[in-house]
Amino acid sequence: MTVDRILPSDEAHDLLDLVTELADRELAPRVTEYEQRAEFPREVLRTLGRAGLLGLPYPEEYGGAAQPYEVYLQVLEILASRWLAVAEAVSVHTLSCQPVAQFGTEDQRKLLPDMVGGELLGAYCLSEPQGGSDAAALTTRAVRDGDRYLVSGTKAWITHARVADFYNVFVRTGGPGPKGISCLLADRETPGLTPQAAEKTMGLRSSPVAQIAFDDARIPADRLIGWEGMGFTIAMSALDSGRLGIAACAVGLAQAALDYAVEYARERRQFGRAVIDFQGLGFTLADLATQISAARALTLHAARLRDTGRPYSIEAAKAKLFATDMAMRVTTDAVQVLGGAGYVADHPVERYMREAKVLQIVEGTNQIQRLVISRALAKG
Structure with a gap:
């Protein structure tokens, strides 16, 4: 379409x-x-x-x-x-x-x-095995040692973990809570920085995700971004933009699933006519198309706020929440439209459905997006 x-x-x-x-x-x-x-x-x-x-x-x-x-x-x-x-x-x-x-x-x-320019590929090391969505509670620690920081700890669910050329590493340089967090820029060859075995994921199998272990990893002090204690602010600023990126990915994935389901429903014939002409199926596809358009509009609205320098954090959370939940529904229904054919790998909709799930998790789970939105409503 x-x-x-x-x-x-x-x-x-x-x-x-x-x-x-x-x-x-x-x-x-x-x-x-x-x-x-x-x-x-x-x-x-x-x-x-x-x-x-x-x-x-x-x-x-x-x-x-x-x-x-x-x-x-x-x-x-x-x-x-x-x-x-x-x-x-x-x-x-x-x-x-x-x-x-x-x-x-x-x-x-x-x-x-x-x-x-893409000659150097990046990764974003915020999540930890026990931290999950509670980024302010991260435990990976960096200790200043002359002209370098010694970093120890483990990061988890790091996209590009085994292929990145540079890593944004969020570490604790101070006390508990968000004010004790800093951001360091580490090269892939940093001594003591070791990507672990890749995770075996449900979808996005061509995207490497793994833990990264830091064992007194030596990162030069001039690779501190901003100043000590600024890391949480840096992380949240980037995540607002990243949530819009994931929302856009969800819209694109859902559009692909809908397009495939519509084409299949036009060609598949039952009882002497194309199955898309049956009202039950046609109405399902109409609802999916509407949901995709709504998610696209919500995402681009948040982007335009960002472009004009206006606050957009809450709108980014709404876009990420709505678009990724929408993608899960659209891809699941696309499998249903194809029936048994949708469950086999000969058609891409089964992959679309597996891929959609992760979009509800990354860049802050959708439960976290609801928390962000509800807190904003409570503040008025």
């Missing part, structure tokens, strides 16, 4: 045409093979980087494209409709560039051209 998009410029229209062409040529033909092999498509990410798609929201002076967030999110949506793991990789990488771009020193920002 062609999505009728309202974009802020002719340049944005041309960009989305380019992204669609790249996605059809570079992503769609590879996704099944890479997912089956659980192989990370590093060269695909380099191709996207060289096309300028890994630095879209960042300033041109650092190698970015200075595109509005509403345009960047629609790029993610297109990528996700062809290969969710690649779109998620772009979202995670873009999130990983934000601490340096927004809070880094001028020397640290010298790394940005290679970051946003």
Whole structure:
């Protein structure tokens, strides 16, 4: 289905045409093979980087494209409709560039051209095995030792853990609570930084996720982003943007599932006519299409608030909550539309359903999004 998009410029229209062409040529033909092999498509990410798609929201002076967030999110949506793991990789990488771009020193920002150009791939190390959604309670500790920090602890559920070139590592440098957290930028070759075996995941099998162990990992002190105690602020700032990225991924995945289900329902015949002509099924598809449009509108509304410098944290939480719950419903119903065929790997909808589940968990579970929203309502 062609999505009728309202974009802020002719340049944005041309960009989305380019992204669609790249996605059809570079992503769609590879996704099944890479997912089956659980192989990370590093060269695909380099191709996207060289096309300028890994630095879209960042300033041109650092190698970015200075595109509005509403345009960047629609790029993610297109990528996700062809290969969710690649779109998620772009979202995670873009999130990983934000601490340096927004809070880094001028020397640290010298790394940005290679970051946003895709030559260096990033990861975001916030979650821990016992911490989960309680980021303020993290226990990974960094102790200043001359011109370096010694970091000890374990991070969990780290996307790109085994393939990243740099890691944003959130550590405790002070007392308990959010004010004791700092952010360090670590290279992959950092002594004492060891990615563990990749997790065996339900979906997104071409996206490596693993724990990272820090055993007195030695990170130079000049890799402190901001100042000691600023880490929680950095983390939450980036997560607001990251939640919008996941919402856009959810919209793209759901659109792919709907498009496949509609095409199948047009071609599948029962009792002498296409099954899409049966009201029960046709109404189901109509509801799914409406839910996707609503999620897209909610996501882009939050992005436009961000683009104009207005508060958007609560709207980002709403978008992430609604879009990912929607994607779970749409992909599940798409399997149902195909019936038995939807349950076998010959059709992609079973993969879409497995992939949708993780979107309700990453960048803050949907229960956390409800908590964020309800607290805002309570404050008035």
